[in-house]
């Protein structure tokens with residue numbers, strides 16, 4: 335499936351960066367040649383990314399076929415440890431756990447030893463201990479340190495008293511993320527779906543020390559790189575949506591795009607826990623995350639799409655978990671079918687793309703430089719950005735104003751030539767077209 339679509343000219347934005355010889359012409363001619371990168375791909379009003387967390391089986395058996403039918407792209411944040419054929423499984427990186435257990439008999443949990451003990455909590459040789467890691471990590475993240483220390487103390491006391499059954503038991507999300515193979519993901523990726531990292535074991539990272547955070551994120555990345563290639567090592571969601579500073583700092587060095595939080599000054603973020611609706615905004619973009627749960631009426635979910643389509647600056651990031659009775663807050667695939675068709679019905683105004691592609695587009699646009707030259711009846715345009723080319727490779731949509739006498743325009747970049755019909759807005763006549771950044775100039779002429 336190929337998600338690139340013919341351009342639908344809808345944009346009303348002027349160039350963030352603009353240089354043009356035509357500036358020196360008569361005022362009536364002012365806009366001729368003026369070129370900008372549109373806010374969103376194809377000049378749409380807004381963007382929508384559908385994302386799934388945890389890779390529970392019904393996402394692929396039930397929700398994916400619904401999306402495939404209408405060629406709807408999406409991002410799957412997958413837990414890589416349970417996938418059959420994976421090299422890296424959950425483990426504790428550190429001292430032998432016997433030493434840590436022994437120490438806990440004489441030294442209570444404190445600021446110095448908490449992260450080590452919490453990192454090891456799931457790997458002490460017993461079943462039923464991972465929930466202590468999950469809860470203590472969450473308490474520690476929210477500043478309830480004493481509670482977290484006490485909980486870890488109670489865990490290690492039980493372990494020393496041999497109160498648990500021996501073995502290893504991962505968290506519920508890990509146990510549900512079974513059934514898909516790397517071969518399955520390879521096929522999904524070939525269709526245009528983004529497979530991205532959600533760590534190896536769905537660990538609670540604010541409760542992990544640096545070595546264990548790195549293991550969870552770096553080895554998950556390595557696994558994806560081995561099985562799917564570098565394109566799929568771009569995006570990541572640190573489990574449970576944490577925005578913990580220490581974790582984010584480490585994660586950014588491993589994955590360029592985190593759904594948890596982005597560092598850009600030009601992006602306003604409204605996270606899933608917030609009930610704020612995008613309002614007046616002084617930044618270039620708003621990322622509006624909304625999580626569909628069993629308590630979310632379909633009418634409300636549709637209103638998020640309407641709001642996004644009516645604004646110019648908004649990227650709606652939808653977060654789904656369980657499907658048809660399997661996984662956290664499972665939604666019905668029949669309801670999603672109706673919802674996805676609704677999103678499709680708004681596609682004149684909305685660009686639906688993967689999380690990675692929308693991030694790429696915004697970053698390329700923000701760092702791009704466009705120059706245009708109107709001379710001898712032809713307009714030449716060059717488009718460059720300063721980002722790493724292997725990672726930021728999306729074509730961008732350009733909007734160029736042309737002389738009012740032009741009805742059709744021939745646009746050529748290298749071997750590609752398109753003939754486009756001129757559109758009009760309050761500033762004049764223009765065309766919208768796709769351009770490859772960091773390539774040869776684009777030539778526009780009357781057709």
Ligand SMILES: [Zn+2]
Nearest residue numbers: 387388573574
């Ligand atoms: Zn998750």
